Amino acid sequence: MESVPPIVKFTSLQKRYGVGPVVLDTINLTVAPDDFISFIGPSGCGKSTILKLVSGLSPGSTGELTVMGVKPREARDRQAFIFQDATLLPWLTAQLNVEIPLRLRGRPAVERQTTARKMLELVGLGKVADYYPRQLSGGMKMRVSIARALTLTPQLLLLDEPFGALDEMTRNRLNEELLAVRSLSSFTALFVTHSVTEAVFLSNRIVVMAANPGRFYAEVAIDFPYPRRPELRGQPEFQAKVNEVTRLLHEVEISPSS
């Protein structure tokens, strides 16, 4: 049973900036290939730092972290990052923005164009390929950002509150689209969010985090099978999970920090 190697493995990882306070304390986590894990917690609990560590944008202090069996930086080719805002380059069209990761890897122009086109169509934006970012709505920009992240068919997708700035309807729709895309190109996902509903809808595991120092407080398993339908949100089992996570978040907020 233990034969599948973990995609990400944290072993007693601690992170602090220089001699400053401990940002993340004793993190232990094993991520399986078909995991969709959401990290949720009060601000300052280091949830975004988790993603920075995994992407290799920021190094850990003590303990160990491997991504696909190697150091985070060495696994960059097989992972992609989706940021809080869409981080599109404003001087490039949607199409050229999606081409950026391929361009940076020196792929030939024809391959870049066809792949980017395909990805844009996958997120339903084939018609606006030649629009500049400022002509797109917030939801469309985020779709372009998702398409861009998927061009290199990553095994691991890191998402840092990608839908935080969107209205609830757009956010729900993008949640559904994200799962649909994932059913086609099966990637492992680490997802940082402030929204409990979003976390319950998307993930099979939710990690509730506490602050000062940032640490894992509890883990909740969400067993609804994929593919998940939008109607799931209306069901009592779903609501029960939302309540459970919300209660844990309340505990975290009122518990005295160590």
Next chain:
Amino acid sequence: MKKSFPVLTWFLPAVSGLIFISLWYGVRVVSGLQSWILPTPVEIIAAAVHEHTRLLAAAGHTALGALGGFLLAAIFGFFTSLMLGLSKSLRASLYPWLLVLQMTPVIVLTPIIMLWAGPGMPGIITITWLISYFPIVANMTQGLLSTDMNHVALFRMCNARRWQEVLLLRVPAALPYYLAGLRIAATLAPIGAIFGEYMVGNASGGTGGLGFLVYSYNTQIKIPALFATALTSCLLGFVFVAAVAWLNWAFLHKWHDSFEQADH
């Protein structure tokens, strides 16, 4: 807002211009000043028509000097900024000295520059270059340092090489800043050229530029012609600024937020 647009851009300036010219005539009539102290606009136009061969030749001459200096500043400014923006140690070692250069009034340096570069066109171009160089460097360097950190992280995540980060991210992100620098430089370049000509007279060849005309009309007390020279300089400055404004539009209007309203 949209309805009042033509009123704001054409009608109001026209009204204030007319008021200004009436005041001008009023002062002239009431005070009894003579033409050689305060010429009327009509006398200035007449002088411009009368002197038009000299004015045009001089304007061409000045335009050449200003353009030469401006282009040198634009090219060298671009590469200097790249050096300053991309290397912390170069920035630390060179930027203070650039500031010192900027704070030295070029007027003081003029005789030295003329001595080194020669009192003709090379000297004038050098002065123009010096005067328009700094705003370009200051703006573009700032632009290179203001790249969005998330964009940089995105490039790092894609294992981008340094040259890719510079060429595909930092330089395009700094482009609006560079163009802002060029806009300031465009207002300064004709000033630099005219000032240089004023200092060297017609040693710069031909009839000399607008700066030489200022000197020569002044000594001949041809005051209406002096005003006409000012008018010509103003038009030349306008051409420079308009050309850079066009460049700015050409590079930015499709994507930059500063052109958002024009699009909708």
